[in-house]
Amino acid sequence: MTSDPRITISTGTVQGSAEDGIRRFLGIPYAAAPFGANRFRAPQPPAPWNGVRSATAFGATAPQLPYPGAIGELLGSVRIDGDDILTVNVWAPDDAVAAPVVLWIHGGALERGTAALPLYDGSVFARAGIVFVSINYRLGAEGFSVLDDVPRNLGLRDVAAALEWVHREIGAFGGDAARITAMGESAGGALVAGLLAREDTRQMISGAIIESAPLEAQTLAKAGRVTAQMAKQLGIRSDRKSFAAVAPERLLEIRRQLSAGSSPLRGAPGFQFAIDEESLPRSPHEVIGEIDTPLLIGSNTDEYRLWLTPDALAGITELKLLVARLALRIPRRAVSAYRADWPQASPGEIAGQLLTDRMLRAPLSRLASTRKAPTYVYEFAWQSPVRDLRAAHGLELGFVFDRLGDDEALRMAGPEAPQELAAEMHAAWIRFIKTGDPGWPAFDAQRQTRLFDAETTTVVQRRATAMDLLP
Template sequence: MSIDPGLEPADDETLPSGGPSPVTIETGSGPVTGLRAGGVSRFLGIPYAAAPFGDDRFRLPQPVEPWDEPRDATRPGATAPQAPYAGAVGELLSTVTVPGNEILNVNVWAPAEPSAGPHPVMVWIHGGSFVHGSNALDAYDGTAFARDGVVLVSVNYRLGSEGFSVLDDVPLNLGIADQLAALTWVQDEIEHFGGDPDNVTVFGESAGGSSVATLLAHPDAASVMARAIVQSGPLESQTAERAGRISKLMAKDLGVPATRAGFRRIPPEGLVASQERVMAGGNPLSGGPGFAVATDAKLVPQSPLDALLAGRSADIPLLIGSTTEEYRLWFVPTGLLPTIKRVHLLAARLKLGIPAASVRTFRRNRPKASPGEILGAMATDVLLRVPLNRLADARSSTGADTWVYEFAWRSQVGADGHGALGAAHALEIGFVFDHPGSPEGLRMAGPDAPQSLATAMHDAWVAFATTGDPGWQRWDATRPVRMFDGVDDAVVLAPRDDERAALTP
């Protein structure tokens, strides 16, 4: 889909009273002209690295070529090559395509008076299973953060085969290298926008949350971030061999070797088409070939979870959490939920190595739940809730500042069809951005999303970025979880702890 580029620039220096006005800021690469309106300045599509195509395709991010004339920063920059979400999930999650090669770009929202700073900075890394997403989505509009005194930066990075292929002569994790380059750009440039480079909070959801965990586990994390927020992000990386399965399948599909030269023969849209064929039918819960962070000697020397459990970045405060019913994004819209029978639950239990006694615990706590709901609840815990609890425990034991949340408000979207979407994966994003009325927010949450919930979540994220404390008890032996349910958003001690304990290795 295409998007409304937003505020249009003026042909002269002034616009009608009350309308947006152009504003130019000098960066280290050259001047950029954005728009100022309602106390917020917005700069879109600023390149932080050179276009990763031509001779730079499948290379580490390269420096951007400086410019002299003011660069138009009033419209979103180019997006990484990708295909729309497929099927029923695609009716909920948007895909934006902006043509062009300069896909390594950032958007910046800042308080209109930079001199009032320095302001805290938040850097958003979008999710999308490493194959979807961009900073051009309306759901990621940073106006509310800038309104509340935060400079918000959202990052585009290479996706799919361009960013996460495992090829014989190509560096691993190019997409993560892009994110690190963007964070370096923030360190070098954010003062021009009124931001404080010493007060940067990096946050992301799903694959973006996994990226944040990976960056947090990097030996130099403290040089680019002061705090981190992981929203529904898997904490594990994969071996290069396992992560490279999709590259081998694509090479076979395309009839080329799994090398830089082989993949460069194929235009970006050809690689996207191949990865769609190879990945057809899979999803983050049911499995199938997909792209992932790969362990490598240079950028990801060990699995992020292992590094963080061992104490890496214990001096960086962490806010981490998940939604209560992550699985429903994939199980409900597709109609898969009612098709899951006891035999499927048994097979999944055996595949995941879950003891039968653990299944009985989940069933006892959910006497009316279907086999699909039991399977989904266990998968949510195995993939996300148990690892994040392990990490919170390990950090707490060393005194590292850690806070845990859970998004529990249930959307009624789909209640008349396959079933309510519930507290599904990605639902919390619109509330964090205080923008539940965005097109994607409305599709996910419906028209009755409580503004009080958006206010509570957004304020907590802003407080964490500003003061280092989101406003509730740090993680300790009592296991406090801020439960964002849209009712009282209270702190609950050790929610569903018998289920967590049943699945903890």
């Protein structure tokens, strides 16, 4: 194989690179640049090109700001200037023929993140015989504003267009369009759930992996709160003409001002999916329980420790715990059950565990309990020594990608993270992608859950009784 492999797809010929038996094609447009006349409009088809297009560098990143404060010390960001932000990246084995495919969707609370992060390099999956695809999509106000005359859920529509591109074009890279696993973490996992909730995109997905993701879409009014807040701050109407007259950088700055000092327990509203007849008729948490797509889903034991620093946890008093309980509509007996399960925990740690389970673990457990299709549940429990993160949100990514030496993974897991656990977890994901079975019993009435820790085992889901008390 030459060092500059060429592949022809429906829009033209692309030239990538090859190394160690893996071909890599970066920055291929799956839709037109969403600026100018296309700003705040549904994704449009990419323009064909003549000649050979270079595919050796990532496309531009969606407008965003770096993570602030303590989170910014842990989570990196990449900025690549330009308008062509709706692009795909493909890693494929040299000898791929009808190989299984993964579509990776990055997280970032729907307003940060990029496929260009080194941690998301697809080579490790390609070495296992998988064609790995990653994408960028519109973020924040550009992708998830609720405007009077604008299609809803533009970022989700972008991801749907990317999936359509994969289904249409991946055969040219040696992938099997009938074996596409959609995989995402945090907001990326929510987008996977959104794809499963749509009848048109669900038909193109053979399996799904959802890591630490919220599963519920909101009413138009609730999803639109952040847009209304921004419009009020700017003194403009919530419509396309008004928002398109504001530069993306200005929208980012307004959002930064409004969200400054907020926290998961109390703060500014964030971007969310809106229930919408055209793009998302029903909330994913309602639909996924009814469909037959094999699913691997899970969360981390201490998700909240990414968002709440040790100082912030120490500042949560019994009074603040009470306020959080009332805000989250959690009954008093649930708090008592959590205290029984975590007898040494501080009020802040109890609040954090309630937040983790209310947002992530309890909904996924309820969903898994309703499904008749194969459903495999995991909990990532290995505790990082860094900043007392323990098993915080996002920590599992260095293990899933088997890239513990990457800077992003080192910042969260430290230099002594167990390579054996990374190899085991990555292998389980590979097995699921290839066979639909990661290697442990499916979730059933016993709530069997794979616990990934220094010693891996299959257990009956922990804190089940306490979680059953959550709304």
